[in-house]
Amino acid sequence: MVSGLYNLALVTAQEGEHFELHAGDGGFWADTAGIMLVLPVLAFLLILVVGKRMKHKGGEIAVAALAINLVWASVLFYLNATGGVLDQTTFEIGRIGSGLVFELGWVVDGLSILMFWLVNFVGLLVFIYALGYMKGDKRVDWFFAAFSLFAGAMLILVGAPNLIQLIIGWEGVGLASYFLIGFYWEDLANVKAGNKAFMVNKLADVGLVLGAILVGVALGSWDFGDINLAAFEGNAELAAVAGVGGLLLFIGAMGKSAQFPFHIWLPDAMAGPTPVSALMHAATMVTAGIYLMARLFPLYEYMASDLRTTMIVIGTITLLGVGLLAIVADDIKKVLAYSTVSQLGYMMTAMAAGGYTAGLFHLFTHAAFKALLFLCAGSVIHAVHSNNMSEMGGLRKYTPVTFWTWIVGALALSGIGLSGFWSKDEILGTLSHEGYEAVMWISVAGAFVTAFYMARATFLTFFGTYKGHGEPHESPRIMTVPLIILAVPSALVGIVNIPGLSLGRLRNYTEWLSVRLVPMGDHHPEAIDWGLAMIGLAAALLGVLVGYAIYFKDAETQLERDSFEIPLLFPLLRKKYYIDDLALGIVALFTGPIARFVNWTNTYVIDIIPNAIGGSVKALGGFVYGVLDQKGVDGVFNGLSAATDGAGSVVRKWQTGRVQQYAAAVVAGALILVALFVFVI
Amino acid sequence: MLLNQFLVLAAALFAMGVYGLLVRRNMVLILLSVELMLNAVNINLIAFESYLVTPEAVGQIFAIFVITVAAAEVGIGLAIVLMIFRNRKSANVDDLSLMRW
Numbered sequence: 133m134v135s136g137l138y139n140l141a142l143v144t145a146q147e148g149e150h151f152e153l154h155a156g157d158g159g160f161w162a163d164t165a166g167i168m169l170v171l172p173v174l175a176f177l178l179i180l181v182v183g184k185r186m187k188h189k190g191g192e193i194a195v196a197a198l199a200i201n202l203v204w205a206s207v208l209f210y211l212n213a214t215g216g217v218l219d220q221t222t223f224e225i226g227r228i229g230s231g232l233v234f235e236l237g238w239v240v241d242g243l244s245i246l247m248f249w250l251v252n253f254v255g256l257l258v259f260i261y262a263l264g265y266m267k268g269d270k271r272v273d274w275f276f277a278a279f280s281l282f283a284g285a286m287l288i289l290v291g292a293p294n295l296i297q298l299i300i301g302w303e304g305v306g307l308a309s310y311f312l313i314g315f316y317w318e319d320l321a322n323v324k325a326g327n328k329a330f331m332v333n334k335l336a337d338v339g340l341v342l343g344a345i346l347v348g349v350a351l352g353s354w355d356f357g358d359i360n361l362a363a364f365e366g367n368a369e370l371a372a373v374a375g376v377g378g379l380l381l382f383i384g385a386m387g388k389s390a391q392f393p394f395h396i397w398l399p400d401a402m403a404g405p406t407p408v409s410a411l412m413h414a415a416t417m418v419t420a421g422i423y424l425m426a427r428l429f430p431l432y433e434y435m436a437s438d439l440r441t442t443m444i445v446i447g448t449i450t451l452l453g454v455g456l457l458a459i460v461a462d463d464i465k466k467v468l469a470y471s472t473v474s475q476l477g478y479m480m481t482a483m484a485a486g487g488y489t490a491g492l493f494h495l496f497t498h499a500a501f502k503a504l505l506f507l508c509a510g511s512v513i514h515a516v517h518s519n520n521m522s523e524m525g526g527l528r529k530y531t532p533v534t535f536w537t538w539i540v541g542a543l544a545l546s547g548i549g550l551s552g553f554w555s556k557d558e559i560l561g562t563l564s565h566e567g568y569e570a571v572m573w574i575s576v577a578g579a580f581v582t583a584f585y586m587a588r589a590t591f592l593t594f595f596g597t598y599k600g601h602g603e604p605h606e607s608p609r610i611m612t613v614p615l616i617i618l619a620v621p622s623a624l625v626g627i628v629n630i631p632g633l634s635l636g637r638l639r640n641y642t643e644w645l646s647v648r649l650v651p652m653g654d655h656h657p658e659a660i661d662w663g664l665a666m667i668g669l670a671a672a673l674l675g676v677l678v679g680y681a682i683y684f685k686d687a688e689t690q691l692e693r694d695s696f697e698i699p700l701l702f703p704l705l706r707k708k709y710y711i712d713d714l715a716l717g718i719v720a721l722f723t724g725p726i727a728r729f730v731n732w733t734n735t736y737v738i739d740i741i742p743n744a745i746g747g748s749v750k751a752l753g754g755f756v757y758g759v760l761d762q763k764g765v766d767g768v769f770n771g772l773s774a775a776t777d778g779a780g781s782v783v784r785k786w787q788t789g790r791v792q793q794y795a796a797a798v799v800a801g802a803l804i805l806v807a808l809f810v811f812v813i
Numbered sequence: 814m815l816l817n818q819f820l821v822l823a824a825a826l827f828a829m830g831v832y833g834l835l836v837r838r839n840m841v842l843i844l845l846s847v848e849l850m851l852n853a854v855n856i857n858l859i860a861f862e863s864y865l866v867t868p869e870a871v872g873q874i875f876a877i878f879v880i881t882v883a884a885a886e887v888g889i890g891l892a893i894v895l896m897i898f899r900n901r902k903s904a905n906v907d908d909l910s911l912m913r914w
Contacts (some may be wrong), residue, residue, distance in 0.1 A: 787910070788910065789910035790906070790907070790910050790912060791843075791906050791909065792834070792835055792843075792906060795834050795835060796835055799831055799834075799835065
């Protein structure tokens with residue numbers, strides 16, 4: 133195993149008093165961490181082969197793979213929390229010229245360990261939940277196969293030591309999400325949703341790939357350690373391309389993390405089964421963009437710092453603008469989807485403002501409570517067989533477990549007391565500390581909007597009277613147990629990063645993340661700014677109160693009240709700011725002529741080759757049939773049979789059937805032999 | 814010397830057998846002719862044996878062998894003849910010319 137530890141001494145020296153880095157190399161667990169990248173992909177292949185014949189259609193294999201993974205992730209998590217782990221293992225796969233090396237492997241540091249643990253922990257619970265949710269559905273084996281691939285690709289992505297492997301995982305995640313979003317492909321709308329997600333992502337991926345090429349060629353390495361160290365040391369080659377390269381990579385991150393205006397794919401991605409949405413929004417897929425920003429944080433800090441304004445503007449638009457869309461959505465999963473986009477906006481804004489830990493802390497808490505909320509939504513949908521909140525209501529009596537876990541998730545997301553409060557407060561603190569006052573107030577407004585639409589969703593779904601069909605029922609235990617398990621971190625995980633608090637030997641979240649190769653500035657408050665915290669909390673409580681005032685009524689007036697209008701704003705929201713239409717229009721504008729050109733090229737240019745090949749093959753075939761086969765080969769056999777026939781017609785006359793003629797011939801033959809013996813020999 | 818007389822007798826018997834085989838039309842008589850030829854050969858074998866006197870009595874053993882084969886041949890031949898006669902009310906070999914192309 134090759135360990136690439138880049139100037140560990142330097143890191144320690146530069147970070148000075150803040151970061152006393154006593155990282156170990158993780159020993160056996162870090163050396164074998166690659167097993168986490170491989171197992172789910174193996175599970176994917178195995179399920180494809182034997183899944184159909186198993187009791188849970190291969191779900192057992194998927195769960196087992198992630199359970200084993202979670203052991204590794206948990207041990208690494210503990211080692212990192214208590215002492216820090218920093219290790220990198222790579223295998224050279226190929227080489228371009230003498231400089232650019234293409235390697236695969238895994239990096240084990242604070243950031244990747246966090247993501248390993250997150251993906252495996254949330255993934256395992258979602259997989260177990262899916263065992264119940266997908267029971268009796270069609271193509272369950274394919275579902276679990278693609279689901280394993282989804283988790284595996286994300287692990288390959290977060291474990292990547294270089295940009296190339298990151299792109300492999302990145303595209304794997306995109307592919308698996310395409311499979312899963314279009315899982316119910318009998319319905320055209322789902323296929324279109326899958327296509328839309330794939331296309332929007334591909335558009336942004338162009339940026340990622342171009343950025344990777346630009347940075348790699350300029351620096352002569354794709355290794356994250358090399359890139360970040362070069363950024364830190366002010367490498368001239370990298371500095372020349374850092375602006376454009378950083379922007380291109382950021383565009384890639386915008387696509388995966390659904391930043392405005394690339395957010396349009398995420399709500400449509402709700403077409404897939406609910407466990408897919410839960411995993412996609414919590415741990416895999418959408419966090420990839422934030423992860424990329426975190427992985428290349430030094431690049432944006434030391435070199436492409438001009439881009440930060442752009443990133444903050446986009447993040448801010450996303451967090452408030454897309455958050456507002458959740459207010460008019462009727463589909464409970466779309467409310468959550470817009471909320472995810474909005475929270476990703478928070479993360480992006482925080483990262484761009486320099487709050488490395490703040491952004492990743494929100495990612496951490498968000499993963500817990502958003503997975504919980506989606507699984508709750510799945511449980512609700514399971515109960516009422518509809519996605520629309522206008523067909524729900526009063527469910528707290530029918531589905532108590534789902535209700536209480538949902539309340540935990542909703543409070544966490546709204547930033548009231550539970551984990552979301554601490555992470556959101558940290559973002560506000562970072563923005564305030566770094567001098568982005570205006571952005572901070574927009575974030576506070578975003579907190580109000582978040583609390584409002586969560587209150588709306590809660591009251592419409594669980595309060596009032598039931599408006600749907602049939603009798604709703606609580607989900608089976610295999611689905612409710614993951615809800616309860618997820619509710620615990622959703623409520624409590626905030627304590628790992630309360631400013632100034634350290635959990636004894638386990639230290640705290642900031643220090644977990646501080647294990648990294650390259651030093652960087654990271655604002656993390658030493659104490660809680662209670663003024664800011666109260667402002668955030670007040671905004672959230674106000675949102676809940678407004679929601680309570682409008683929606684906490686009985687069934688008849690609840691829906692009426694939901695149809696209230698704010699002129700100009702609401703029509704605009706219902707049309708999703710016309711961005712979907714605009715995007716489709718632009719696409720249509722380009723695709724029409726492109727399609728015609730491609731068709732023309734196909735007919736008149738490309739077809740010449742197959743036509744020529746086809747023509748010559750046909751002529752050759754005619755020759756082979758007419759001359760070689762019909763005249764040559766057949767001639768030989770016809771001749772043979774004619775000769776046999778002729779010989780037979782002569783010889784058969786000798787067979788008279790008269791026994792005494794045969795006897796006479798025998799006697800004649802014997803006489804001839806006697807004559808020969810007597811007279812000749 | 815007695816050998817010549819035996820050989821002449823055997824040759825005469827053999828010639829009568831060949832004549833019967835070629836000329837007679839009745840299948841039973843054809844079989845009898847074949848028996849005549851076989852017994853002519855037997856006389857030859859015994860004659861030569863008594864003339865040469867081998868320690869293993871090869872001629873007599875061969876004669877017994879031929880008698881055995883002849884018995885089997887007659888058994889099968891007569892059975893065939895009997896079946897043909899039952900089916901066709903005839904024992905004439907000229908009527909049996911159907912087994913050709």
